[in-house]
Amino acid sequence: MRSYKKLIEAQSRNNSKLCIGLDTSLDLIPSHFKKDISSIFEFNKQIIDATCDLVCAYKLNFAFYEQYGSKGFDELKKTFDIIPEDVLKIADAKRADIGNTSRAYAKSLFEYFGADAVTINPYMGFDSVEPFLSFPDKLVFLLCLTSNQGAKDIQYLECNGKPIYRHVIEKAMGWGDEEKLSFVVGATHHSELADLRSIAKKQVFLIPGIGAQGGSIAETMKANAGGTAIINVSRGIIYCSKEKDFKEQVRAKAIEYNALLNQALV
Amino acid sequence: MRSYKKLIEAQSRNNSKLCIGLDTSLDLIPSHFKKDISSIFEFNKQIIDATCDLVCAYKLNFAFYEQYGSKGFDELKKTFDIIPEDVLKIADAKRADIGNTSRAYAKSLFEYFGADAVTINPYMGFDSVEPFLSFPDKLVFLLCLTSNQGAKDIQYLECNGKPIYRHVIEKAMGWGDEEKLSFVVGATHHSELADLRSIAKKQVFLIPGIGAQGGSIAETMKANAGGTAIINVSRGIIYCSKEKDFKEQVRAKAIEYNALLNQALV
Numbered sequence: 001m002r003s004y005k006k007l008i009e010a011q012s013r014n015n016s017k018l019c020i021g022l023d024t025s026l027d028l029i030p031s032h033f034k035k036d037i038s039s040i041f042e043f044n045k046q047i048i049d050a051t052c053d054l055v056c057a058y059k060l061n062f063a064f065y066e067q068y069g070s071k072g073f074d075e076l077k078k079t080f081d082i083i084p085e086d087v088l089k090i091a092d093a094k095r096a097d098i099g100n101t102s103r104a105y106a107k108s109l110f111e112y113f114g115a116d117a118v119t120i121n122p123y124m125g126f127d128s129v130e131p132f133l134s135f136p137d138k139l140v141f142l143l144c145l146t147s148n149q150g151a152k153d154i155q156y157l158e159c160n161g162k163p164i165y166r167h168v169i170e171k172a173m174g175w176g177d178e179e180k181l182s183f184v185v186g187a188t189h190h191s192e193l194a195d196l197r198s199i200a201k202k203q204v205f206l207i208p209g210i211g212a213q214g215g216s217i218a219e220t221m222k223a224n225a226g227g228t229a230i231i232n233v234s235r236g237i238i239y240c241s242k243e244k245d246f247k248e249q250v251r252a253k254a255i256e257y258n259a260l261l262n263q264a265l266v
Numbered sequence: 267m268r269s270y271k272k273l274i275e276a277q278s279r280n281n282s283k284l285c286i287g288l289d290t291s292l293d294l295i296p297s298h299f300k301k302d303i304s305s306i307f308e309f310n311k312q313i314i315d316a317t318c319d320l321v322c323a324y325k326l327n328f329a330f331y332e333q334y335g336s337k338g339f340d341e342l343k344k345t346f347d348i349i350p351e352d353v354l355k356i357a358d359a360k361r362a363d364i365g366n367t368s369r370a371y372a373k374s375l376f377e378y379f380g381a382d383a384v385t386i387n388p389y390m391g392f393d394s395v396e397p398f399l400s401f402p403d404k405l406v407f408l409l410c411l412t413s414n415q416g417a418k419d420i421q422y423l424e425c426n427g428k429p430i431y432r433h434v435i436e437k438a439m440g441w442g443d444e445e446k447l448s449f450v451v452g453a454t455h456h457s458e459l460a461d462l463r464s465i466a467k468k469q470v471f472l473i474p475g476i477g478a479q480g481g482s483i484a485e486t487m488k489a490n491a492g493g494t495a496i497i498n499v500s501r502g503i504i505y506c507s508k509e510k511d512f513k514e515q516v517r518a519k520a521i522e523y524n525a526l527l528n529q530a531l532v
Contacts, residue, residue: 123387
């Protein structure tokens with residue numbers, strides 16, 4: 001099934017715009033797990049079991065797995081494999097390189113890991129993004145305006161009266177329609193989010209920055225103006241409890257976020 | 267040893283600015299190798315054996331290994347482990363993300379794989395680069411002006427009369443001295459390379475784009491004006507022969523590139 005359609009159906013079925021970010025690190029999971037790399041998959045499995053009817057997507061942040069090398073990659077692959085087929089699987093890998101290299105990354109993310117969607121860095125331009133777009137059913141999330149402080153350094157530089165992140169979104173909207181090309185826009189910039197939504201009404205926005213990074217739900221949802229959005233929460237949900245019953249706590253926290261997100265829409 | 271010092275010593279010892287890019291793909295290695303993932307390491311080992319006294323660095327392009335998943339990561343790690351300690355090992359991974367994620371990537375690249383240097387994408391700004399800079403002995407190559415056609419899309423946008431890639435280099439020169447922070451500048455843009463060299467006289471430039479991508483050696487070396495540079499050639503060397511004696515051909519090709527590069531310096 002086309003990733004875009006899968007997303008829309010999951011949002012409707014689970015009445016959820018929530019994406020849980022599996023930024024899993026051995027140092028941060030509850031202490032009753034063995035201090036062993038295999039616990040990464042065990043932890044992820046419990047999070048997925050506890051929440052897969054409450055979310056529209058899971059986002060797997062590759063860095064947290066790569067820090068453990070090939071064994072981490074195994075835990076990541078096993079995690080991809082158990083995410084239910086009707087929920088979007090986002091490979092948060094922020095790749096991009098010259099054409100033949102991006103093609104190899106696309107093979108890794110879409111074919112080996114089986115991701116439905118990927119995050120891609122726009123700095124190298126169209127021919128570095130095109131190999132990902134050439135997979136017909138997949139969704140590409142291009143970094144537009146990121147949630148971190150460093151976004152100011154390059155993304156806010158002005159060219160012809162418009163910041164670079166706005167050039168990125170305007171250019172990239174010519175590279176594919178809303179069922180192929182979507183954008184990462186951080187929840188920590190509300191007026192910019194509103195501005196971007198005004199020019200990209202139909203595109204999916206993947207919005208990180210709620211929770212640990214400090215973005216406000218109410219202001220984010222207002223700025224998003226009812227557009228198709230995936231709201232990512234990672235640490236704020238997966239590490240909300242260190243106790244043996246963390247699974248119930250995680251489920252309760254996901255329900256709470258869903259309620260806050262849906263309430264903010266009204 | 268500090269990576270910068272290792273580079274300078276290797277360039278002097280081997281009288282070489284050449285870096286060989288190990289963009290190893292099962293489809294492209296000589297047909298006498300088994301069609302099995304373990305051939306990736308076997309091929310790399312032969313290339314390294316044939317050339318390690320002729321180069322200053324090897325560049326390992328992560329995409330080509332990641333396309334084979336965790337087994338590819340194993341071949342990559344084994345390759346890192348056999349590169350002689352006195353030659354620079356560059357992890358060409360083009361990572362960068364928010365702080366805690368970049369820290370995990372830095373652990374992967376510097377601690378797990380044991381890279382001396384990494385390539386980093388500047389789009390997310392200082393706090394996405396800082397976790398790599400915080401490893402005191404390592405060298406960070408920030409993408410400045412890339413060799414591909416798509417460089418025109420974002421990197422050439424003008425802000426206050428200067429293209430974005432020039433803002434990147436000017437800002438980043440404040441983030442670390444030349445023993446920590448260096449830049450990727452493609453060989454396909456000679457006048458821009460000369461301009462960048464005029465403002466970053468001491469910084470190391472990692473220059474891809476010679477060979478398969480069409481950059482001219484003579485013009486590149488002239489534009490570089492004698493600055494510290496690493497000239498990368500990947501496909502033009504490692505795939506120069508498909509025959510059983512490819513090792514000798516690869517060595518001859520590396521000697522030929524070295525001669526051309528050193529000749530162009532005079």
